[in-house]
Amino acid sequence: MLNVFDIVKLTKINHKEIDSNQIVVTDGNGKPNAVLTELLNDVVSNMQLFVNMTEIYAVDDLLQALSAHTPLPADVLDEYEKILREPIYEINFVPKRGQVEVVVGEG
Template identity: 80%
Template sequence: MLNVFDVVKLTEIDHKEIDSNQVVVTDGNGKPNAVLTELLNDVVGNMRIFINMDEIYSVNDLMKALADHTPLPDDVLDEYEKVLREPIFNINFVPKRGQVELVVGE
């Protein structure tokens, strides 16, 4: 089963890596999960600023790179890791908004 990290790593929109405002976490009914979305947007934003994703192949790689290259405290990195390991049950692409909805927690 894919997790949030896999989708963030593999998904591109118009041949560019997704950025923080293009990914939304929802439940099975399409209801946005504001807490997970905000956390994931923060992760993606920091990834784009500090990390070369061409050299990252797993959540563990990403956590190590963020720990090495950012001043983020351990508790923040722990929360990042939790959202990145969240299993994905479905992916919904919303081309009109340029968004990817990641369905979790079904």
């Protein structure tokens, strides 16, 4: 089963890496999860600033790179790991908004 990291790593919009404002976390009923979305947006923002994703192939690689190149404390990296390892049940592309909805809970 794919997880959130896989989606962030593999998804491109107009041939560019996904931007933090282009990804939304929802539950199985399509209801946005603001807390998880904000956390994932923070992860993606830090990835874009501090990490070359062409050299990253797993969650552990990403966490090591963020640990080495940012002053993020261990508890923040732990939260990043939780969202990145979250299993994906569906992906919904919203072309009009240029967004990807990642469904992390069953409906």
